[in-house]
Amino acid sequence: MLLPAINPLNADELVFKGLKQGLTLFIPEKGPFQHWLAVLDQRLDEAKTFFQGGAILVELGERKLAPGELAGLRRILAKYRMRIKDFNPLGKKKLNPRPKERPLLPSGALLVKGTVRSGQRLENEGDIVVKGDLNPGGEIVATGDIIVLGALRGVAHAGAGGNMQAEIIAFTLAPVQLRIAHIFSRAPEERKGRLGPEVAYIKGEKIVVERL
Amino acid sequence: MAGRVVVVTSGKGGVGKTTTVANLGTGLALRHKKVVMIDADIGLRNLDVVMGLENRIIYDLVDVAEKTCRSINKALIKDKRLSNLFLLPAAQTRNKDAVTPEQMIEIVEALKDEFDYILIDCPAGIERGFDNAVAAATEAIVVTTPEVSAVRDADRIIGLLQEKELYEPTLILNRLRPDMVRKGDMMDVDDINDILAIKLLGIVPDDEEIIISTNKGEPAVLNNHSKAGEAFRNIVRRIEGEEVPFMSMGGEPGLFGRFLKMMHGK
Numbered sequence: 522m523l524l525p526a527i528n529p530l531n532a533d534e535l536v537f538k539g540l541k542q543g544l545t546l547f548i549p550e551k552g553p554f555q556h557w558l559a560v561l562d563q564r565l566d567e568a569k570t571f572f573q574g575g576a577i578l579v580e581l582g583e584r585k586l587a588p589g590e591l592a593g594l595r596r597i598l599a600k601y602r603m604r605i606k607d608f609n610p611l612g613k614k615k616l617n618p619r620p621k622e623r624p625l626l627p628s629g630a631l632l633v634k635g636t637v638r639s640g641q642r643l644e645n646e647g648d649i650v651v652k653g654d655l656n657p658g659g660e661i662v663a664t665g666d667i668i669v670l671g672a673l674r675g676v677a678h679a680g681a682g683g684n685m686q687a688e689i690i691a692f693t694l695a696p697v698q699l700r701i702a703h704i705f706s707r708a709p710e711e712r713k714g715r716l717g718p719e720v721a722y723i724k725g726e727k728i729v730v731e732r733l
Numbered sequence: 734m735a736g737r738v739v740v741v742t743s744g745k746g747g748v749g750k751t752t753t754v755a756n757l758g759t760g761l762a763l764r765h766k767k768v769v770m771i772d773a774d775i776g777l778r779n780l781d782v783v784m785g786l787e788n789r790i791i792y793d794l795v796d797v798a799e800k801t802c803r804s805i806n807k808a809l810i811k812d813k814r815l816s817n818l819f820l821l822p823a824a825q826t827r828n829k830d831a832v833t834p835e836q837m838i839e840i841v842e843a844l845k846d847e848f849d850y851i852l853i854d855c856p857a858g859i860e861r862g863f864d865n866a867v868a869a870a871t872e873a874i875v876v877t878t879p880e881v882s883a884v885r886d887a888d889r890i891i892g893l894l895q896e897k898e899l900y901e902p903t904l905i906l907n908r909l910r911p912d913m914v915r916k917g918d919m920m921d922v923d924d925i926n927d928i929l930a931i932k933l934l935g936i937v938p939d940d941e942e943i944i945i946s947t948n949k950g951e952p953a954v955l956n957n958h959s960k961a962g963e964a965f966r967n968i969v970r971r972i973e974g975e976e977v978p979f980m981s982m983g984g985e986p987g988l989f990g991r992f993l994k995m996m997h998g999k
Contacts, residue, residue, distance in 0.1 A: 636930060638892035639885050640859075656888050656928055674928070 532560045537577075537703075539723070542610040544683030544703055545578040554590045558597055565601045575682035576606035606682070630665070637661060637675065644681075657697055666690070676700070685723050690733060694719040699728055736767075736848040738841055739972075740870035742894070744886030746857030748878045749907040749937070752947060754854040755783045756962070757874075759952040760969035762818035766849040769809065769819040771840075773866035774856035775831055778823035785950020786810050786820055795824035798836040805843050814955070819848075829861040834868035841869035859893060867894065873902035874934060879909055879920040888929055903934040905968065910939045935968035936979060937961050 530552040538545050548557050579594070586594070598604060630648035637643060637651060639658025648665035659675035661667055666688045667679045673691035678700035680687025685702045699706045699721050706721075706728040718733040741754050751774075758770040772780035775794060781787045792801070792808035802808050805821075812818035821840075824831060844851055855866035867873070873894050877887040887904070894902050906925060913919035922936060940961035946953040953962035954969070967977045 639889040641892050654928075654930070658885055658889060672927070 530556055532564075535560045535564065539683070539685040539702060539704075539726075540578065540610055543576070543578050543606065543680075543685065545580050545610055547580045548582075548584070550582040550584045554584070554586065555593070558590075558593050561594075562597050562600075565597070565603075575602075576604050577683055578607050578610045579605055580609055580611055582609075582611075631663070636671070639675075655691075655696075663687070679721075680723075687722075689721040690718065692718050694721065694730060701728055704728055735845045736851055737872060738845065738851045738853070738870045739872045739874060740853040740855050740866050740899075741874045741876060742855035742863065742866065742890055743857065743876045743883070744859065744890040745877075745883045748876050748883050750857075750876050751779045751783050751854055752943060752952075753874070753876050753905060753907065753937075753965075754780060754852050755952045756954040756965040757969060757972070758818055758820075758850075758852050759784075759812075759815065760954040760965055761850050761852075761972070762812070762815040763954070764969065764973065765817065767817045767847070768850045768852065769821060769844055769848045770852045770854065771821045772823040772854045773832075773837070773862060774854060775823045775862065775865075776825065776828045777856065778825050780854050781810070781820060781822045783947050783950060784812065784820055784952070786813065786822075787950075790822050793822045793824040794840070795827050795831045797821065797840055798832045805840065829856065829865065832865050834864050837865045838869045859889065863890075863893070867897050867899065870899060873899040874905055875902045875929075875931070876905045876907050877925065877929075878907050879914070879925060881920070884920065884925055884928055891929060891931060901932070903932045904929060905934050906936045908939040909936050933979075934971055935964055937964040937968075 534549040535557055536547045538547060546561070548561075577598070595605065630650055631643065631645035633643060633649065633651045634653065636653035637655045637659040639656055642660040642662070643649060644662045646664050649661050649663040649667050651661065651669045651671065654671040655661055655669050655673045655675040655677060657674045660678070661675070662678045662681045664680065664682045664684060667677045667690070669677070669691040671691070672693035672695060673689070674695050674697065676698045677689050677696055679689045680702040681700070683702050687701050689699055689701065696708050698708070701721065701723050704723055704726065716732060719730050720733045721728050721730045741750050741757070743750050754770050758768050762768045770780060771794065772778050773794070774780070781790060789810045794808070796802045797805050797808045809819040809821055812820065841851055853866050853870055856862035875887050875890055875894070877883045891902055906922060910919055914921045922933070926933065938960050940953070940959055942956060942959035943953050943961045946956060946959070953959040954965040956962045964980065967980060970977045
């Protein structure tokens with residue numbers, strides 16, 4: 522490969538970032554695409570447990586892909602149970618550092634009547650509302666928000682697939698584990714007292730919990 | 734009128750399903766109900782031992798399912814104390830696959846008209862044995878102990894029962910130790926209700942008498958001095974539709990205890 526020495530293809534330039542639109546893979550415009558695919562493959566392999574599959578966005582900038590290149594990208598992502606939701610979320614205005622606001626895809630909410638018990642798992646493309654509790658050992662996975670009109674004591678995963686704006690709301694938030702997009706958090710070992718309705722969302726790279 | 738078919742289940746093993754069946758069966762029979770207990774725990778049968786009827790077994794549940802014995806009545810063992818109480822024992826040398834849910838339904842249907850109550854002792858676990866035990870039931874009682882693991886499994890079982898259209902199982906909280914609850918070392922009724930949120934049928938205190946009576950093959954419900962026996966008698970009355978207040982778990986907190994409770998704001 523003949524490349525300018527002053528511009529080595531630094532593997533760190535290939536990054537995953539959480540945008541408002543969702544988890545986005547940034548593939549640098551420079552350099553042969555095959556090189557970046559190899560970097561991606563290695564990166565995903567190292568972080569197998571971190572990327573748990575789902576749909577992601579891919580930002581290519583000005584780069585145009587040949588059909589073969591696109592297939593190659595899809596193949597590597599598929600290997601890690603990921604798929605491409607959309608391309609170039611930043612749009613053409615590369616000078617504008619703010620990601621373009623885009624309305625979230627309209628999607629149906631799943632209304633669950635009663636308690637989600639241990640061993641039960643609910644999934645929905647969209648939001649999930651539970652009129653009851655989510656018990657320890659139970660799991661709820663939504664690509665949108667999760668609202669529990671009761672006690673949330675199990676595992677809730679909002680924004681599955683990469684929506685970093687997703688929120689988890691519960692009348693009593695006492696989860697085993699919370700996940701929003703690709704970020705995980707465990708409840709503190711000992712949480713004293715019932716604090717009333719709370720909301721969990723992503724701030725920076727962490728999940729924070731606030732009173733509603 | 735067709736009898737009530739009640740499965741007693743728990744998910745977790747060792748929480749007292751078999752003891753509960755033996756006591757409820759005996760308790761109902763003491764009230765002059767005609768009762769049959771079916772041990773669905775094929776391969777690990779215990780109910781016969783707890784009832785002290787082990788040495789009377791000739792035919793078992795698998796024989797009935799496979800129609801090895803000519804009639805179902807041949808396999809029913811009459812209790813040695815109460816003439817209106819019967820046991821259909823499990824097979825010990827087979828496994829859970831020896832009977833299908835369809836066969837269970839068939840067996841229960843054959844017994845339904847003759848008995849007021851059919852109590853089914855469900856094995857631990859959520860596989861075939863559970864499917865068998867639950868298949869014919871129209872009511873379910875979930876037994877748990879005040880331990881996080883048992884409550885977790887009970888919660889799982891309640892979900893599975895609902896999938897089998899047993900929407901309103903009731904709960905027996907077994908082996909509660911009031912002294913430990915008072916000290917805050919054991920989950921109390923409210924903690925458990927908070928999670929399981931089903932109707933509480935009764936609370937059975939931890940009682941050494943139970944171990945003695947189990948080993949003797951004599952259900953505690955027959956013993957007027959046993960606290961656990963009293964709890965089971967109350968549960969029987971509730972099953973029969975009576976309103977029975979929950980018994981005090983003995984030794985109300987003293988002045989100091991009440992003071993502590995006040996301090997903790999409970």
